[in-house]
Amino acid sequence: MSLKLGLNLGYWGIGPAGEDAVEVVRAAEAAGFESVWAAESYGSDVVSVLAWLAPQTKTINLGAAIMQVPARPPAAAAMAGATIDKLSGGRFLFGFGPSGPQVSEGWYGVPYAKPWGRTREYIEVVREIVAREGKLDHQGEHYQLPLPGGEGKPLKLNFHPERTHIPVFVGAIGRKSVEMAAEICDGWIPIFFSVDAFERTWGEHLEAGFAKGGRQRSDLEVSPSLQVAIDGDLEAAKNVVKAGLVLYFGGMGSRKTNFYVDLAHRFGFGDVADEVQRRFQDGDREGAFAAMPDEIVEATSLVGSEAEVAERIERFRGAGIDRLIVSPVHVERDQQLHTLQRLASLAGVETPA
Numbered sequence: 001m002s003l004k005l006g007l008n009l010g011y012w013g014i015g016p017a018g019e020d021a022v023e024v025v026r027a028a029e030a031a032g033f034e035s036v037w038a039a040e041s042y043g044s045d046v047v048s049v050l051a052w053l054a055p056q057t058k059t060i061n062l063g064a065a066i067m068q069v070p071a072r073p074p075a076a077a078a079m080a081g082a083t084i085d086k087l088s089g090g091r092f093l094f095g096f097g098p099s100g101p102q103v104s105e106g107w108y109g110v111p112y113a114k115p116w117g118r119t120r121e122y123i124e125v126v127r128e129i130v131a132r133e134g135k136l137d138h139q140g141e142h143y144q145l146p147l148p149g150g151e152g153k154p155l156k157l158n159f160h161p162e163r164t165h166i167p168v169f170v171g172a173i174g175r176k177s178v179e180m181a182a183e184i185c186d187g188w189i190p191i192f193f194s195v196d197a198f199e200r201t202w203g204e205h206l207e208a209g210f211a212k213g214g215r216q217r218s219d220l221e222v223s224p225s226l227q228v229a230i231d232g233d234l235e236a237a238k239n240v241v242k243a244g245l246v247l248y249f250g251g252m253g254s255r256k257t258n259f260y261v262d263l264a265h266r267f268g269f270g271d272v273a274d275e276v277q278r279r280f281q282d283g284d285r286e287g288a289f290a291a292m293p294d295e296i297v298e299a300t301s302l303v304g305s306e307a308e309v310a311e312r313i314e315r316f317r318g319a320g321i322d323r324l325i326v327s328p329v330h331v332e333r334d335q336q337l338h339t340l341q342r343l344a345s346l347a348g349v350e351t352p353a
Contacts, residue, residue, distance in 0.1 A: 003316060003347040006035040006063060006325035007340070008225055012044030015327070021049075022056050024328075027337050029060040032349035035093060037065035037225075037325055042107045045071070047080045054088040059352045063093035065189055065225065065325065066171040070099055070110035074122045074143060075136075078129035082161040090162045095189060096123060097171040100252075116177050118142045123168055123184065131164050132157050169223065173259055175205050182209025182220055189325060192248060192260055193224035194299045195315045197267040223323035228302040230309050230342045232335040237303045240329040242292040245300070249273045250280025250288050269296050302326065302343070310346045 007028040009015045016024050025036050036057070038049040050062040062084060067077055077094070085092035098104065098115035105112055121140045128136055135154035138145045146152030169187035172178050181188040182205070194201070210216055227244070229237035248260040255277060264273030272293060279288040302309050302324070316324065326343065328336040344351075 002349055003313065003321065004034040004221075004223075004323035005032070005344060005347055005349055006037050006223065006323055007033050008037045008039070008065060008325045008327040009049070010039050010327055011041060012038070012049055015039075017044075020333075022053070023333075024336060024340075025053060025057060025060065028340050028344075029057055030351065031341050031344040032351040033060060033340070033344065034323065034349070035061035035063045035325070037063040037093075037095070039065055040068055040071065041099070042103055047084070050092070051080075051084050051087065054084060054091070057088075057091075059091075061091045061093055062088055063169070063325075064095040065169070066095040066097040068099040068103070068108070069096055069115075069119050069122050070104040070108040070112075074125035075129060075145070077122070078126040078157070081126070081166055082130055082157065082159075085162045085166055086159070093167050093169060093187075094126065095169040095171060095187075096126075114142070116174075116180060119170065119177075120180055120184065123170075127165075127168065129157050130161055130166055132161060133164075167221075169221070171225075173263060178202055179205045179209040179212070182206045182215070183213035184209075185220065187221035187223050187323075189223050189225055191225045192245075192263055192300055193226060194267045195224075195312070195319050195321065196299060198319050198321075201263070201266045217320065221322040222320070223325050224321065225325045225327070226300070226302050227329045228309070228324075228326040228339055228343060229329045229335070230302075230304070230306055230339045232330050232332070232338070234303060234305070236331075237329045238294060238297045241297045241301045241303060242289060245292060245296065246276055246280060246285070246288045249276040250285075255281065264296075267299065269299070272296060301329075303329065306342055306346070309343070313346050 038046045040046045046064040046067050081092055081094050098119050101112035104110050121142045125138050125143055135156045136145055137154045167186035169189050170181045170185050171189045172181050173190055227241050261273040261277055275291045276288045328339045330336050
């Protein structure tokens with residue numbers, strides 16, 4: 001089975017930006033990558049980056065990983081997605097997530113209460129607008145369109161979209177949010193992902209969602225986000241992965257609530273995550289990094305020799321994973337391009353005609 005490949009640009013300026021981004025994206029496109037994905041938090045926004053890439057690419061899909069729900073009303077997300085889809089000839093992919101309370105309330109000024117209930121309803125509104133089957137009249141718990149008691153009236157997207165169904169992905173790692181992805185979404189983007197722990201970690205939640213939605217496994221494209229490096233300075237690449245995991249375990253939440261530490265327990269690395277978190281939050285960041293073993297890098301990334309990465313790719317195939325969304329971690333451009341080309345070959349993707 002051929003795996004789809006996606007290139008994750010990440011955040012503008014932290015990942016590739018400007019002409020550097022264009023060079024990497026075009027190289028991925030030429031190698032047969034199916035999609036490129038951009039991120040947003042409180043800096044660059046997804047919509048501008050993907051719209052900028054649309055005329056500079058030909059075949060590669062343009063994915064949002066992710067558009068933050070508190071960043072814009074659902075109508076604005078639908079308009080932006082439908083516009084990029086039109087400009088690109090049907091290459092846009094929605095990706096949504098609720099962000100976290102620090103960004104939602106601190107940057108966007110949107111309360112974080114019931115984040116996944118809000119996200120579910122947001123997706124409903126976006127889909128209604130893009131489907132363009134009638135004027136928008138949505139009276140839900142989180143969104144009332146038109147607002148009751150005012151002068152607003154039901155409206156309809158005023159141009160014909162390229163597609164009346166644009167795929168919707170969500171970035172999710174919680175049990176209930178993954179269940180929702182399986183119930184209603186076209187794709188799911190998990191981060192901090194272990195293919196060996198995939199079934200025992202997520203299987204029951206995916207099955208519960210499929211049952212609720214009257215769906216099956218083939219209805220959801222499982223598309224984990226992973227860091228990748230093939231050959232080159234692998235010790236430096238592993239250190240980049242470790243540094244990211246230290247931040248997730250130590251800085252993304254409290255000792256009481258940290259979704260990534262919880263996941264590490266379910267992956268079999270609970271003791272490691274607890275120790276890294278303890279050292280980090282005690283101010284010992286060097287000690288937190290030192291407590292991170294190579295085994296957790298091997299379990300949650302694609303960093304290694306070509307033979308090692310090839311063996312791991314076979315595990316993804318065996319688990320039925322649909323797409324790998326990868327971030328090259330080498331600093332050197334030639335090594336990044338080497339990694340993309342070799343990964344495309346190992347995954348068996350076809351280059352565009």
